[in-house]
Amino acid sequence: GENVEQHPSTLSVQEGDSAVIKCTYSDSASNYFPWYKQELGKGPQLIIDIRSNVGEKKDQRIAVTLNKTAKHFSLHITETQPEDSAVYFCAARNTGRRALTFGSGTRLQVQP
Amino acid sequence: DGGITQSPKYLFRKEGQNVTLSCEQNLNHDAMYWYRQDPGQGLRLIYYSQIVNDFQKGDIAEGYSVSREKKESFPLTVTSAQKNPTAFYLCASSTGQNLGYTFGSGTRLTVV
Numbered sequence: 001g002e003n004v005e006q007h008p009s010t011l012s013v014q015e016g017d018s019a020v021i022k023c024t025y026s027d028s029a030s031n032y033f034p035w036y037k038q039e040l041g042k043g044p045q046l047i048i049d050i051r052s053n054v055g056e057k058k059d060q061r062i063a064v065t066l067n068k069t070a071k072h073f074s075l076h077i078t079e080t081q082p083e084d085s086a087v088y089f090c091a092a093r094n095t096g097r098r099a100l101t102f103g104s105g106t107r108l109q110v111q112p
Numbered sequence: 113d114g115g116i117t118q119s120p121k122y123l124f125r126k127e128g129q130n131v132t133l134s135c136e137q138n139l140n141h142d143a144m145y146w147y148r149q150d151p152g153q154g155l156r157l158i159y160y161s162q163i164v165n166d167f168q169k170g171d172i173a174e175g176y177s178v179s180r181e182k183k184e185s186f187p188l189t190v191t192s193a194q195k196n197p198t199a200f201y202l203c204a205s206s207t208g209q210n211l212g213y214t215f216g217s218g219t220r221l222t223v224v
Binding site for chain 1: 202
């Protein structure tokens with residue numbers, strides 16, 4: 001089945017700096033790659049997603065890139081703010097199993 | 113407002129007891145999912161359902177059971193066969209077209 005690896009497990013940046021979180025997936029049939037943000041004690045919230053027919057997608061300070069050949073995708077957050085501090089999860093989904101497989105999460109801390 | 117509701121927020125279980133976690137959505141979503149989250153780990157799939165009266169096992173279904181008698185509801189029972197049930201349980205739903213999930217706020221189950 002699908003396996004998703006996520007790095008780093010923790011990331012600390014200064015306010016205003018950029019943050020990059022990387023994920024790799026194992027199943028070449030995967031075609032949908034969302035990113036979720038989870039605040040303490042809450043359920044994850046979708047922040048951006050990308051499908052396999054697109055290489056990059058941007059939404060204000062957040063962008064996601066996908067390299068299908070290498071089977072990896074990344075989340076980029078620019079001009080980080082303290083409210084960006086949370087745990088971020090990547091996920092992948094293929095048409096064979098109609099459910100998401102999640103990475104292990106990255107705890108992002110933005111220092112004011 | 114449309115959303116997905118999990119109850120209770122906190123649940124305590126004695127050894128050998130079965131407990132049922134509630135998940136209700138009013139988003140008219142066809143698919144529903146249950147994930148387990150342990151500290152410092154990603155989300156692991158327990159069960160999922162694409163349509164009413166049908167569900168499939170995920171990666172860690174042993175010791176759990178579900179039902180999907182109504183489109184809006186997908187309750188999860190944690191049985192006494194689940195040896196290590198203490199965790200944060202997340203329910204999610206999605207439409208067929210939009211692959212991204214909407215998550216509930218979670219139920220924290222503790223064995224006492």
